[in-house]
Amino acid sequence: MNREEIVMVCAPDISGQVRGKSIPLADLHGRSGRGIGWVPTNVQITTFNTIANSPFGSLGDLLMVPDPNAEVRVDFGDGSPSEHFFLGNILYTDGSPWECCLRGRLAQALDALSAETGLKLRSAFELEFQFLDGSPGYGPGFSLTGLRKKKRFGEAYLAALRQAGVEPDSFLREWGDQQYEVTMHPQLGIKAADHALSIRELARATAERLNDPVTFTPIRDLNGAGNGVHIHMSLEDKTGSPATYDPSRTAGLSEVAGQFVAGILFHLPDITAMVAPSLISYARLTPHRWSAAFNNLGHRDREAAVRICPVAELPGMDVAKQFNVEFRVGDSAASPHLQLAALVFAGLDGIRKRMKPPAPTEEDLALLSPSQLEKRGIAPLPDNLSEALDRLEKSEAVRSWFGALFQDVYVKHKRRELEFLDGKTIKESCQLYERVY
Ligand code: GLU
Numbered sequence: 180m181n182r183e184e185i186v187m188v189c190a191p192d193i194s195g196q197v198r199g200k201s202i203p204l205a206d207l208h209g210r211s212g213r214g215i216g217w218v219p220t221n222v223q224i225t226t227f228n229t230i231a232n233s234p235f236g237s238l239g240d241l242l243m244v245p246d247p248n249a250e251v252r253v254d255f256g257d258g259s260p261s262e263h264f265f266l267g268n269i270l271y272t273d274g275s276p277w278e279c280c281l282r283g284r285l286a287q288a289l290d291a292l293s294a295e296t297g298l299k300l301r302s303a304f305e306l307e308f309q310f311l312d313g314s315p316g317y318g319p320g321f322s323l324t325g326l327r328k329k330k331r332f333g334e335a336y337l338a339a340l341r342q343a344g345v346e347p348d349s350f351l352r353e354w355g356d357q358q359y360e361v362t363m364h365p366q367l368g369i370k371a372a373d374h375a376l377s378i379r380e381l382a383r384a385t386a387e388r389l390n391d392p393v394t395f396t397p398i399r400d401l402n403g404a405g406n407g408v409h410i411h412m413s414l415e416d417k418t419g420s421p422a423t424y425d426p427s428r429t430a431g432l433s434e435v436a437g438q439f440v441a442g443i444l445f446h447l448p449d450i451t452a453m454v455a456p457s458l459i460s461y462a463r464l465t466p467h468r469w470s471a472a473f474n475n476l477g478h479r480d481r482e483a484a485v486r487i488c489p490v491a492e493l494p495g496m497d498v499a500k501q502f503n504v505e506f507r508v509g510d511s512a513a514s515p516h517l518q519l520a521a522l523v524f525a526g527l528d529g530i531r532k533r534m535k536p537p538a539p540t541e542e543d544l545a546l547l548s549p550s551q552l553e554k555r556g557i558a559p560l561p562d563n564l565s566e567a568l569d570r571l572e573k574s575e576a577v578r579s580w581f582g583a584l585f586q587d588v589y590v591k592h593k594r595r596e597l598e599f600l601d602g603k604t605i606k607e608s609c610q611l612y613e614r615v616y
């Protein structure tokens with residue numbers, strides 16, 4: 180059968196999806212400068228395909244322009260059509276950036292970080308997901324049986340990631356039911372978020388080829404493990420030297436990295452609705468799931484909102500190069516670009532205001548009473564999406580970073596998602612989310 184290759188120009192959006200339009204590959208060159216036409220109200224298409232209240236209505240036109248540095252082309256070698264897309268930036272028709280373009284917002288946050296501090300952010304995403312087939316034989320967590328069960332998938336998946344320019348770090352059987360995890364090598368700037376997006380999309384593309392569906396939904400079963408997105412971050416100075424480590428300071432966190440973390444924790448209640456943006460995200464963010472339930476800095480603690488990670492200190496190993504902190508609150512209902520943009524804006528504010536990080540905790544905070552927590556200045560994270568959205572809506576910080584238009588659009592979008600789920604049980608909501616993510 181004759182075929183003509185189709186390529187998609189697309190961008191991450193508020194609902195955590197990737198949306199765009201596809202064109203004949205043969206036309207790409209001729210239109211790479213202006214890309215494709217895009218509609219402002221598309222930003223209000225929710226995860227359940229309803230359209231939230233939009234300030235744009237039927238008006239307005241935008242351009243989605245492909246970024247030549249963000250092309251993914253994967254040939255699975257099985258005769259199936261290649262997976263071919265470009266991530267793009269959404270611009271007004273005069274070329275100025277559109278406020279609701281998430282990739283553009285991340286670029287803006289990273290530019291501000293480097294302009295004001297000379298620092299660059301290197302980050303790596305760690306994503307958990309689950310297979311949807313109910314067949315037995317997944318074996319115990321982290322087992323060879325579990326790897327064997329999905330090795331065919333894993334190897335096709337790693338080959339696809341490699342072709343897409345993503346450097347896989349691991350593919351492993353996680354602990355939860357049918358749960359696996361994939362991690363990547365750290366990348367500078369926007370590339371890290373682009374790769375995180377490819378990691379999700381290429382898992383779906385592999386699943387499609389092998390007829391073996393997966394879900395990255397935040398949680399499937401309240402009695403089981405959640406699927407987190409952990410973001411490892413480190414800072415580099417102008418010379419490319421690591422700037423996160425200082426052995427003379429508490430837990431080895433350098434002064435500037437401490438300020439960056441302090442900014443993230445200070446603003447966390449205001450940005451939780453961006454990093455954990457679904458109704459069911461808050462079922463994951465509960466104690467003893469190794470996600471995060473409190474607004475805290477933990478020293479090597481897998482239940483902390485921000486964890487100071489361990490490093491290998493064997494002879495000849497460079498500790499400063501490895502040293503990083505891990506943000507554990509996020510999940511895959513969010514766009515990686517928006518997650519990272521919110522973290523960078525918050526962290527940069529911490530540097531600007533020379534905020535001091537809290538003392539790192541090293542204990543089970545869920546065992547402390549509310550008054551003990553209060554005495555130590557540790558607050559729980561927002562309890563549900565509605566509460567998190569109220570915080571975001573009132574946040575002057577969010578308004579100053581993202582602008583009033585985006586803040587309004589975001590809150591309306593997410594409230595429409597909640598409205599759609601109104602009256603449904605948590606189990607029904609989990610089932611709906613798992614089909615989308
Ligand atoms: N499943 C946990 C989460 O929801 C993370 C487990 C781990 O890798 O430490 O974030």
Ligand code: MG
Nearest residue numbers: 305307353360
């Ligand atoms: Mg894990």
